[in-house]
Amino acid sequence: MGFFVLRALQRSRTPLSRLLSPQNPTFQSRWITSTTxxxxxxxxxxxASEAPRPEIPPPRTPVGGARVHISSPEDAIExxxxxxxxxxxxxxxxLQACEVAGVDIPxxxxxxxLSIAGNCRMCLVEVEKSPKPVASCAMPALPGMKIKTxxxxxxxxxxxxxxxxxxxxxxxxxxxxxxxxxxLQDQSMAxxxxxxxxxxxxxxxxxxxxxxxxxxxxxxxxxxxxCVRFATEVAGVQDLGMLGRGSGEEIGTYVEKLMTSELxxxxxxxxxxxxxxxxxxxxxxxxxxxxGTETIDVTDAVGSNIRVDSRGPEVMRVVPRLNEDINEEWIxxxxxxxxxxxxxQRLNDPMIRGPDGRFKSVSWRDAxxxxxEVMHQVKPEEIVGIAGQLSDAExxxxxKDFLNKMGSNNVLCEGNGIHPHADLRSNFLLNTNIGGLERxxxxxxxxxxxxxxxxxxxARIRKTVRATHAKVAYIGPPTDLNYDHxxxxxxxxxxxxxxxxRHPFCSTLLSAKNPAIIIGxxxxxxxxxxxxxxxVETIAKHSKAIRPDWNGFNVLLLNAAQAAALDLGxxxxxxxxxxSAKFLYLMGADDVNLEGxxxxxxVLYQGHHGDRxxxxxxxxxxxxxxxxxxxxxxxxxxxxxxxxxxxxxxxDARDDWKIVRALSEVAGSCLPYDSLAAIRARIRAVAxxxxxxxxxxxxxxxxxxxxxxxxxxxxxxxKSAVENFYMTDSISRASKIMAxxxxxxxxx
Amino acid sequence: xxFIARAIKVPPNSATLEEARSRTFDFFRKACRSIPNVIxxxxxxxxxxxxxxxxxxxxxxxxxxxxxxPKVIDMLLFKGMEELGNIVEHAKQRHHIIGQYxxxxxxxxxxxxxxxxxNSEFLKQFYTSNYF
Numbered sequence: 002m003g004f005f006v007l008r009a010l011q012r013s014r015t016p017l018s019r020l021l022s023p024q025n026p027t028f029q030s031r032w033i034t035s036t037t038x039x040x041x042x043x044x045x046x047x048x049a050s051e052a053p054r055p056e057i058p059p060p061r062t063p064v065g066g067a068r069v070h071i072s073s074p075e076d077a078i079e080x081x082x083x084x085x086x087x088x089x090x091x092x093x094x095x096l097q098a099c100e101v102a103g104v105d106i107p108x109x110x111x112x113x114x115l116s117i118a119g120n121c122r123m124c125l126v127e128v129e130k131s132p133k134p135v136a137s138c139a140m141p142a143l144p145g146m147k148i149k150t151x152x153x154x155x156x157x158x159x160x161x162x163x164x165x166x167x168x169x170x171x172x173x174x175x176x177x178x179x180x181x182x183x184x185l186q187d188q189s190m191a192x193x194x195x196x197x198x199x200x201x202x203x204x205x206x207x208x209x210x211x212x213x214x215x216x217x218x219x220x221x222x223x224x225x226x227x228c229v230r231f232a233t234e235v236a237g238v239q240d241l242g243m244l245g246r247g248s249g250e251e252i253g254t255y256v257e258k259l260m261t262s263e264l265x266x267x268x269x270x271x272x273x274x275x276x277x278x279x280x281x282x283x284x285x286x287x288x289x290x291x292x293g294t295e296t297i298d299v300t301d302a303v304g305s306n307i308r309v310d311s312r313g314p315e316v317m318r319v320v321p322r323l324n325e326d327i328n329e330e331w332i333x334x335x336x337x338x339x340x341x342x343x344x345x346q347r348l349n350d351p352m353i354r355g356p357d358g359r360f361k362s363v364s365w366r367d368a369x370x371x372x373x374e375v376m377h378q379v380k381p382e383e384i385v386g387i388a389g390q391l392s393d394a395e396x397x398x399x400x401k402d403f404l405n406k407m408g409s410n411n412v413l414c415e416g417n418g419i420h421p422h423a424d425l426r427s428n429f430l431l432n433t434n435i436g437g438l439e440r441x442x443x444x445x446x447x448x449x450x451x452x453x454x455x456x457x458x459x460a461r462i463r464k465t466v467r468a469t470h471a472k473v474a475y476i477g478p479p480t481d482l483n484y485d486h487x488x489x490x491x492x493x494x495x496x497x498x499x500x501x502x503r504h505p506f507c508s509t510l511l512s513a514k515n516p517a518i519i520i521g522x523x524x525x526x527x528x529x530x531x532x533x534x535x536x537v538e539t540i541a542k543h544s545k546a547i548r549p550d551w552n553g554f555n556v557l558l559l560n561a562a563q564a565a566a567l568d569l570g571x572x573x574x575x576x577x578x579x580x581s582a583k584f585l586y587l588m589g590a591d592d593v594n595l596e597g598x599x600x601x602x603x604v605l606y607q608g609h610h611g612d613r614x615x616x617x618x619x620x621x622x623x624x625x626x627x628x629x630x631x632x633x634x635x636x637x638x639x640x641x642x643x644x645x646x647x648x649x650x651x652x653d654a655r656d657d658w659k660i661v662r663a664l665s666e667v668a669g670s671c672l673p674y675d676s677l678a679a680i681r682a683r684i685r686a687v688a689x690x691x692x693x694x695x696x697x698x699x700x701x702x703x704x705x706x707x708x709x710x711x712x713x714x715x716x717x718x719x720k721s722a723v724e725n726f727y728m729t730d731s732i733s734r735a736s737k738i739m740a741x742x743x744x745x746x747x748x749x
Numbered sequence: 750x751x752f753i754a755r756a757i758k759v760p761p762n763s764a765t766l767e768e769a770r771s772r773t774f775d776f777f778r779k780a781c782r783s784i785p786n787v788i789x790x791x792x793x794x795x796x797x798x799x800x801x802x803x804x805x806x807x808x809x810x811x812x813x814x815x816x817x818x819p820k821v822i823d824m825l826l827f828k829g830m831e832e833l834g835n836i837v838e839h840a841k842q843r844h845h846i847i848g849q850y851x852x853x854x855x856x857x858x859x860x861x862x863x864x865x866x867x868n869s870e871f872l873k874q875f876y877t878s879n880y881f
Contacts, residue, residue, distance in 0.1 A: 365876055625879065655879045663875040666868070675871045 021313050044367065061085070061103025069093075069101050078144040080486070081397035082341070083151060095148055098130050101633040104150045107159060107188045109166075110225040111138035113152035113236055121166075121225050123188065125158040127151045134158040136240045150296045156192070159695030163193035166223050166457065169204045169248075169616030170274070177221065181288045186194065187225065193591035200711050206251045214266055214740040216337055224250055228268040235331065236262040237463050252276070261746050264485075264727060266337040272328070279318060281338055281738050286310075286317045290675030290748025294647035295322055297634060299391050300628045300730060302522075303435070303457045304560035304636030305332045309340075309628055309647040316340045316628055316648055324508055326697070333456035333685045334742065335733055340628075340737030347612045348623035349652025354435035359573055360621065360708065365653065365663070372620060374667035375603045376584055380607040381408025385582035388414040388571060389589025389608065393644070395680050396657030397562065399672060400588055402683070403661050406670040411578040414566030415593040416559050417577055418525035423567040426639065427700035428534070430564065432552035433517050434697055439465045441553065443513035444473040444542075445506075447496060447537055448481045448719035449521025449557045453726040455637065457559060458519075459483070472513075474506050477521070477719040480590045492718030493533060500539040511545040517553040518546055523722025524562065552700075557637055559722055560730075564635040568688040586659060587614050589624070606658055609651070612731035623654035626732065630656045631677060632690050640697040641690060762823050769822040773810065775831075776826050780806050784839050791843045797851045803851045 027663075071077045071090045075315045077724060079088050080095075081104035089098045094117070099106050102608040110121035119139030126137045129147035134155055144163030149155060167189060174180045184198050206219035222230070226241070229252060232241040240260045244253055253261065260268075268277050291310040298305040303703075306322035319340050321332040349369035352360040363371075376384065386404045388397045392414070406476045413419070422428050438461045451459035459482070465471045466484040473486035476495050488507055511514055518541055522529050537553070558564055579585070580597040587593070589608040595617050598604065607619035609626040629650045635641045650656075655663075658680055665672040674680045690698035727743040728734045774850035784799045793802075813825055834842055874881040 649877050655875065659875055659879065666872050671869070675869075746847055 007527075007706060008430065022613065027211045033160065034521040038396045040055060053166045056334075062104045063098040063103050070109065078142065080142050080144070080146040080148060082148045084147075086235055091144060093142050094147070095126060095135065095140045095142050098142045098146075099126070099137060099148060099150055100629050106137055106150060107186060107192050108138060109188075109223060110227060111303075112227055112230075112271055115227060115230040115271075118230065118539055119625075121223065122162045122493055123159060123166075123192075125162065127152045127155045127158075159192040159715040161196045164199075165387050165700070167193065167197060168199045168219075170223060171203060171220050173221075177218075177275040177382065178216075178278040178283055179221075179272075179430055181336045183275060184273035186436070188589070192267075195446075204248055209253045209258075209545075210259065211277075212261070212737060213253070213745055214280055214334055215260065216278045216280040217252070217555065218276055219251060220276075220279070221274050222252055222286070224252065226252070227271045228252060228277055231268055231271055232260070232262065232265075235266040235267070235460060235463070238262045238284055241268075256478040258350055259746060263333050263335070263452060264331055264460060266334045267321070269330045281341060282318045286312050291317050295644050296628070296647060298332065299561035299634060299644070300335045300339060300385040300733060301333070301457075302456050302560055302563060302637035303327060304454045304459055304561065304640065305336055306642075307332060307336060311628075311647045314344050316505055316714055326434065327638075327640070328457045329460075331457065331460060335456075335739065337728070338738045338742070339727075339736045341738050342610070342732040342734070343626055344473060345737065346649045346731075347626075347654075348611055348615075348621055348733040349654060350623060351653065352621040354619050359421070365655075368620060368622065369664050369667040370603055372664060374700050376407060376668050379583040379603070382411070382575075383581060383583035384409035384411065385573070385578045385584070386567055386586040386588065387579075387590040387593050388412070388562055389587070389591060390414075390416055390562050391589050391627060392562040392566070392657065393627070393630070394569060394641075394684060395565055395632055396588060396661060396686055397491055397571055397663075397675075397689060399658040399680060400586065400674055401569060401571055401629055403665045403670070404586065406665065406672070407668065410574040411582070412571045413573040413578070414560075414562055414571045415590045416522065416525065416563050417566060417571070418530060419573065420530075421525065421567060421572055422531075423570055423572055425700065427552070427554065427569070429556050429558065429567050430700055431519070431555045431637065431638040432701075433515075434640075435461055437469070438462060438517060441465060441517035442469060442471045444471060444479065444511055444516045445510065445516065445518045445540070446475040446486075447518065447520045447533070448477045448520050448524050448722075450477060450482075450721055450723070451557060452482055452517065453721070453723045454523075454559055455519060458637075473508055474509070478721050480721065483644075492716060493529070493714050494716055496533065496536045496540075501537045502543065504691065506544075510540070513544060513551060514539075514553050516544045516546045517558050518544075518556045519554060521557055521719070521722055522719060526722075527715075529714045530664040530704045535713070561636070563637060564637060565641070565688075565691060568691060570636060570687065571683070585687060586660075589617070589731065590614060591734075601716070609654065609733050610729065610731035612734055622660050622661060623652060624657045625654050629654075632657075633681075633694065636692060639690070639699065641694050643694050668738070709733060763778070763819040766817060766819055766822075769819040769826075776829055777806065777810060780833055781862075783833065786801055787836055790837075790839050791846050792840075793843075793846065793851070796847060802850060805853070854876065 002048055050491045069089055076091045077088045078091055080098050082099050082104055083482045085102055087098060089101055096111060106124045106126065108124040110118045111124060119136045120138055124137040125134040127149040128135050135185065139386050170185065174186055180186065208219050211217055226243060228492055229243060232238050233341060239263065240254050240258065241252060242255055244251055269279050287519045291312050294309045294311065296307060296309055305328035306324040308320050308322050309316055310320065319337050320332055323330045350362035351365050352362050353368065353371060355361050375462060384404055384407055386400050388400060404412050413545050414443055435458055444462060444722045451462060463484045466473060468698040473484060474489050475482065475486050476489050478491055499507055520537055524533050524607050580650050583602050585598060585602055585604045587604060587606045591612040595614060604618045605620050606614050607622035609623050609624050615621060625643050628647045629644055630644065646652045651681045663673050674683055681692055723729055726749060727739040733739045763772060765789055784802050787793060788799065816822055
């Protein structure tokens, strides 16, 4: 035995002589670590107190970049964490003070974005002069508090809590999807005992059906209630709750009911154990065998920051990334679960529709030659290009440049309406950015249903309503918003009443300090959009929503491509260009109405999914999806972000801008850029804000420089812009999970 | 251990470029002599003729014709002998031989298109792959 110990000591970095020297105080404690000495904390505490402790421990960096903002110096208090003094503002908890001091306290129930429950007891620390260890997440830090996180008492307390938690937790880590990223697994390795003393049977809990997205194994639940608090506080649904008491306590929906929230997938992330895991991802992969690619989401105009986890050529799952300005740490269910659409209905070869109406795959060389020939046969003004809702800025500028070179100026982006205004950026951006919505005290939603159009913006509004009791008024078709709101009316009639000061809501709006008016992008498709915008601008003027320090005039866009398309100037020259088109270039445009297209028009569909427009297409160019290419997207608040390729392209597909560039050469009007860098140099000349990625470029000119006009307003009510939240684009329409969701979760 | 090491003794390095050259020819002859055997064991009768295989071997050797360091040539010869040994011992399968020596690196589609003459470098690369 002694021989092995000596060998081990020789291998360790500490020289044996120093360890064995009697002056070294560390040698007083046992160096073969076992938990037995922790069972007698008093004795070892006495031993530790005798040992000469270093006077000033080295400063540690705060956990996870934790920062403190102390508004006024008299609010600051000083506490000592493991003998190291830290200054924190009043009202912080002991756990937060420890994080600032760089000590990571183990925790299960505490989550910085949720209310404090204090029921897991894992965060116990020792505080001097307190008779018992205290739960640091629930204890406010007091001036001069001496917090000890690493004493035998604290260690023993954690070990005991761990033993109790593991008493009923099944030991099925090898078949648990959380294995490898499980808080309980990690913390039991770090803080737990090496043995348990319970020999009785473990309890078992019936699994709950929470719908097609969240898989439950309720026996694994440790009753931290994070999911319950998330559902009630962030998602705003009262679906989850705690049932029973004592050892009969369990999480569940109160009645046999699914969890109907557009944010329900986030309970998978906040669950510290494997009780709530992803149902589509169940038993598909282990987290250590996947490659994470930090990219952004394109299913809505918010541009949530996501990490795409892939194994080989396959996207295995999507998880959120922290971005305080955009999505905090949540993502919507569509973002999280639509990835299986990337494996279905993919276009992988260039195809031409033959005389029999069936598609036949051809080589790129032939396909490009056919299209180039057709393009030269039609008149230049009969060429129309439509960018789809998932197009990136690079391909849109290439498309616009190419069609301009061919002599056509009819390039548009679907969703922006037939006659968009792109002159003033403030007229199509969310000018109070998403984070700035938290400062608003009155919201007026005009024809916008943020819960289904942009769940992350809706979560922000809900957060504001919860925190500051901001008032929300809504004009539009009946909808289900998950916060208190006033439904003022269904159509422009109510809007006019408010604009003319006849509506009772006006008094609320006028007394508001920071009013935020949010217009839905569904209004872009209306013929009287100018009149509605004029009315909203009048309201904004009356309620002083546009000031130098506050811009409360907002447009909530629907699609990822919209903002960049307007910045790049994708505006058609003629209003009826689709009807008169003889050559239609659809770059991923599936939601554009093709009924007006004449029968002899030649339709080119370039995209990654065989979706709606393919039925009309004469020729198909396969292109890469957003997980396979590098592209710039601008979100609704004007923040440009880039996707990063996570997986290789499918089949013979090419990036969108490369196809346009190659076609331009075959058609004889070659575009002058060959690389992404060159195409970005071109974007710099048109819209330089698209190149400053991850930075929000606010609109500089406000709306009041616009000339006054009188427009005719139709009195037909606003329609909802999104029919089915789970199926809005070609990828989510191809997704099986999204189909299941719309079957089971949509309220009919 | 030692008896295996003795059995597969690596021959000493070539002293001069001349010696390396003659060894290369020896290797080529050896390879050519094994061609009928290779065609027999991999059943390549209706796939390839001996002369095609010969020219394939010759082109593999010519690919390294610019090398004039005797040590490097010896190393390449050793690798060639190893490959030849593997083939003759039937350590490979039929598709290995067909893929490497019959079809070659160009693949089944031969780029013989003369239409690409006037195209830019971008378009030529576009036709081959998405990644450039």
